[in-house]
Structures are given as structure tokens and as C-alpha cells.
Amino acid sequence: MPEGPEIRRAADELANALEGKSVHLVRFGLPKLRHHARKLRDHRVTAVETRGKALLTHFEHGYSIYSHNQLYGIWKVVKGHKLPKTNRSLRLLLQTDTHSAILYSASDISVWATDELDTHPFLKKIGPDIMNKDLHWRDVAKRLSDPQFASKSLASLYLDQAFLAGNGNYLRSEILHDAGLHHMRQPGELTKGEIGRLARSTLTLSSRSYQTGGITLATRLAKSFQSQGLSFGQRRFYVFGRTGRPCYHCSQEIERREIGGRRLYLCSNCQPE
Numbered sequence: 001m002p003e004g005p006e007i008r009r010a011a012d013e014l015a016n017a018l019e020g021k022s023v024h025l026v027r028f029g030l031p032k033l034r035h036h037a038r039k040l041r042d043h044r045v046t047a048v049e050t051r052g053k054a055l056l057t058h059f060e061h062g063y064s065i066y067s068h069n070q071l072y073g074i075w076k077v078v079k080g081h082k083l084p085k086t087n088r089s090l091r092l093l094l095q096t097d098t099h100s101a102i103l104y105s106a107s108d109i110s111v112w113a114t115d116e117l118d119t120h121p122f123l124k125k126i127g128p129d130i131m132n133k134d135l136h137w138r139d140v141a142k143r144l145s146d147p148q149f150a151s152k153s154l155a156s157l158y159l160d161q162a163f164l165a166g167n168g169n170y171l172r173s174e175i176l177h178d179a180g181l182h183h184m185r186q187p188g189e190l191t192k193g194e195i196g197r198l199a200r201s202t203l204t205l206s207s208r209s210y211q212t213g214g215i216t217l218a219t220r221l222a223k224s225f226q227s228q229g230l231s232f233g234q235r236r237f238y239v240f241g242r243t244g245r246p247c248y249h250c251s252q253e254i255e256r257r258e259i260g261g262r263r264l265y266l267c268s269n270c271q272p273e
Helices: 004-018 031-040 114-119 137-144 169-179 192-212 219-227
Strands: 025-028 043-051 054-059 063-068 074-079 090-095 099-104 108-113 255-259 262-266
Touching: 004 043, 004 054, 004 074, 004 099, 004 192, 025 031, 031 063, 031 108, 054 114, 063 114, 108 114, 137 192, 169 192, 169 262, 192 219
Parallel strands: none
Antiparallel strands: 025 090, 043 054, 054 063, 063 108, 074 099, 090 099, 255 262
16 A cells, blocks of 8 residues: 555645646546536646545635545556556546546545545544654654553554554554664653654654655665665665565564564564564
């Protein structure tokens, strides 16, 4: 599933193509949504926003499209009106005079009055967006110290969208490794220094992933690996997907765990229980 950084990059691309422009063709792939096309057609897009893994396309006349990519959804933006050849199911098409924005394969799509979005079942439950530029590490530290989260394991907390919206599987493993914390520890037992370190890692790695298109490795290390001819997938992560390979910090083998049916990766030396 795309995580906060990927959704934010998709939103940036959509914003470049749609913001300030009128949408002359609106097509919904799901029959239950097709009646909304008329109310959106020939209206200007004012903003494209993310809230965690949800993407919101706002129109000038007080309506918004809510979409969530879920596991398989993907946005594509192309110049002109010729659509790419694909076996994916078209779920939403927005066309301006110059661009086409297409959402494939997602099914969690709805149209809302913009001023009622805060009542959306998903949006009303989520915490701060990790990609929000105004979110400070002290805000994250404060949430880690909140009694409602204090007794959850970090493994559980870092997938909980009510804690921070936009976190996901790869960010969880990478953030906990960067902070040097075992996934079964709880916020309530962390020292003040550990909370601060975890809060900083949370924002640093999510921001780095956004800026680099999905790489959480430190820039110098990633560039070194690139110069050695390593593929994008081989130079992305510290621990995620690297079972049995040496930790970049201590050379111990990276381990994989299954927790609640989700993969988690760690270095047990750098992240002791």
C-alpha cells in the first residue's frame, strides 16, 4: 500500500496538472458514483490535499473528491487526452484542456461537500498527517507521551492512523531502526531521550522518503550505492526487505518478523528488547 510520502508525491503531480484549471471531463468508473460527474464538470480545481493516505481534490463550488488508493490504487497524470494502455480498471478520470489525471484500481472513492469532510468515517478518526510541513518533532513527542497511546507496542502504534496518518509498513520498520528501538517496546516505558529520538526519526525518514521518491537511506550512503551500480530497490532501505543481509551499522543479519500478518524488519543488535 502506498504510504504518506507516495501519496504526497502523487498529490503534487495532480496539483501541477489540475490546480487553477477547469475540469471539462469527469468520468467515474464505479456506477454508483457516475451521477456526480455532472456536478463537477466545468468547475475549477482549487487544491489537491493529502490527509495521511487519503487524497482530496477540492473544487471551487464547495465539492471535493475523496480517494484512498488502498493496496492497488495508483494515480497517473499524462499530457493531453490519450489514455495509457493498461489492464487496470479506470476508477476516475479528470481532464483539463491540457492534462488527464487517472485513478486506477482503487474503490474507496466518494464525493463530499467540502465543509462536511471532517465527518468522513476515515478522516474524522485519523491523527496528524506525517507529511504536514507544520508538524514538528515536539508534536510527535507529545503524542507519544499521550496516555491513549502509552500502552501500545511501537509495532502496533506505527501502523495506527489515529496516532499519525500516513505511516505504513516500510516506514514503521525504517523509523524504529533509525531510532534504535525494539518494536515491542511501549511509549509509556521510553525515556525522554528515546521519545525525542523516535519523534525526530519519524519526521526525518518520512520527509526523506518523500524528497527522494522512496529512499530512506542517508543521502551519502544511497549515492555511494548508486555509484557502485546497485539498483533502486537495493539502495532504498536500512532494514525493510533485507532479511539475512548485514546491518549497515553493525553487520548483524537483518531479521524478519510477522506481526498481525504484516512484515516487520529489524536488527536485534541495534534494536534490543
